[in-house]
Amino acid sequence: MTVGILSFRLPLFDNLERNNKKAIHGTCWLLALFCMSFGLYAVFESHNDTGTEGTYYANMYSLHSWIGIGVFSLFLGQFVAGSLLYGFKVGGDGVRKEMMSVHKVRARSERCMDEKREARNNCSSLRSSPSA
Numbered sequence: 001m002t003v004g005i006l007s008f009r010l011p012l013f014d015n016l017e018r019n020n021k022k023a024i025h026g027t028c029w030l031l032a033l034f035c036m037s038f039g040l041y042a043v044f045e046s047h048n049d050t051g052t053e054g055t056y057y058a059n060m061y062s063l064h065s066w067i068g069i070g071v072f073s074l075f076l077g078q079f080v081a082g083s084l085l086y087g088f089k090v091g092g093d094g095v096r097k098e099m100m101s102v103h104k105v106r107a108r109s110e111r112c113m114d115e116k117r118e119a120r121n122n123c124s125s126l127r128s129s130p131s132a
């Protein structure tokens, strides 16, 4: 994700053409999307797998999980919109220009939300740990 965000700014990529920087940017976010989807799939699979004891864990029972799905949905929307507008150049130049500020602000707020969610999770696991 860091390389995805910094792909237009890293001095390492300074000599690359803009389209190549875009390709790096898009590929990084595609990888992030794959990792997120795999993580979500693993979580639902593990909850639904009753194992030998037949224990079932409910899905989507915490605020953490709902915020996670919210972040994932926003991310997916951002990815689809980014690919169409800037990857496949769907729509006019005016729309692309207008949407760029939305693209940048949205991406940063999604990352911020995800970091807050992780921080909250770490705090609650500290609280519930008897030795902490």
Ligand code: HEM
Binding pocket: 005, 006, 008, 009, 022, 023, 025, 026, 029, 075, 076, 078, 079, 082, 083, 086, 087, 103, 104, 107, 108
């Ligand atoms: C979920 C997916 C995506 C996220 C989170 C995201 C995030 C960002 C962020 C944070 C910036 C600002 C970078 C900066 O200020 O240096 C940016 C810029 C940009 N993104 Fe994305 N992006 C995503 C998908 C895409 C896709 C698929 C494309 C199309 C290839 C794309 C094209 C661009 C372009 C053209 C810029 C402008 C860079 C510049 O300032 O010149 N983005 N994106």
